[in-house]
Amino acid sequence: MSGSSSVKDKQRARQIVTGLKRQYGDIPWWPGDTGEVMIGAILTQQTRWENVEKALALLTEQGLCSIPALHAAAGPDIEAAIRCTGFYRMKTRRLAALAAYFEETCGGIGRMETMPTAVLREGLLSVNGIGEETADSILCYGFGRPSFVIDAYTVRMAACAGITTPRQDLKALFERVLPGSTRAYHQAHAHIVEYAKERCTRKRCEGCGISALSG
DNA sequence: GACCAGGTCCTTG
DNA sequence: CAAGGACATGGT
Numbered sequence: 001m002s003g004s005s006s007v008k009d010k011q012r013a014r015q016i017v018t019g020l021k022r023q024y025g026d027i028p029w030w031p032g033d034t035g036e037v038m039i040g041a042i043l044t045q046q047t048r049w050e051n052v053e054k055a056l057a058l059l060t061e062q063g064l065c066s067i068p069a070l071h072a073a074a075g076p077d078i079e080a081a082i083r084c085t086g087f088y089r090m091k092t093r094r095l096a097a098l099a100a101y102f103e104e105t106c107g108g109i110g111r112m113e114t115m116p117t118a119v120l121r122e123g124l125l126s127v128n129g130i131g132e133e134t135a136d137s138i139l140c141y142g143f144g145r146p147s148f149v150i151d152a153y154t155v156r157m158a159a160c161a162g163i164t165t166p167r168q169d170l171k172a173l174f175e176r177v178l179p180g181s182t183r184a185y186h187q188a189h190a191h192i193v194e195y196a197k198e199r200c201t202r203k204r205c206e207g208c209g210i211s212a213l214s215g
Numbered sequence: 216g217a218c219c220a221g222g223t224c225c226t227t228g
Numbered sequence: 229c230a231a232g233g234a235c236a237t238g239g240t
Contacts, residue, residue: 045222051238086237131223151221193221
């Protein structure tokens with residue numbers, strides 16, 4: 001916890017953040033409304049984003065790309081639209097659970113806008129099919145809260161950079177290093193994904209460590 | 216054909 | 229409680 005490796009990890013995390021920011025500058029990320037972002041967050045689980053975009057387009061075409069619409073929709077219609085994202089039966093159930101939570105338990109998304117982030121996060125985690133990463137994606141990109149997202153790319157980048165902090169503590173590590181603004185969280189996560197998806201796959205990891213960033 | 220993708224849940228040992 | 233398996237399509 002307070003060992004010297006934690007100080008080094010902090011420095012390494014800072015180098016990842018600043019190095020990538022220098023390389024990419026501002027990049028756009030998830031311009032959709034809250035409902036669409038939440039749907040995308042479920043669909044992207046263990047799935048390439050390009051396939052998620054196709055599914056979102058199909059849902060939109062059919063007027064199903066919102067929480068109220070999903071809540072009213074028939075299962076098979078949802079399944080058909082999201083098939084290309086894989087795990088489509090499972091994801092249809094998860095979307096239904098998400099929609100039921102906001103429409104029935106919360107009384108609409110609007111009611112949650114003013115909730116404290118911690119309360120909102122607990123509520124999201126209580127929905128079957130929403131784990132830590134999905135919850136933080138929804139908070140950060142859907143509700144504009146400063147809750148940093150730790151995904152497979154971030155974990156690999158951290159490992160490549162020599163960070164030894166255990167996975168469950170990476171969120172706190174990056175949140176300590178970053179400025180507290182939601183925008184900073186958006187950008188840092190977007191940068192990591194942009195960088196890592198090209199060179200930091202399961203099998204190979206080509207220069208995704210800090211050495212490649214700081215020169 | 217094998218392997219992998221911006222996870223999560225349930226079942227075992 | 230850690231590890232393993234299931235969920236499933238689409239691209240390399």
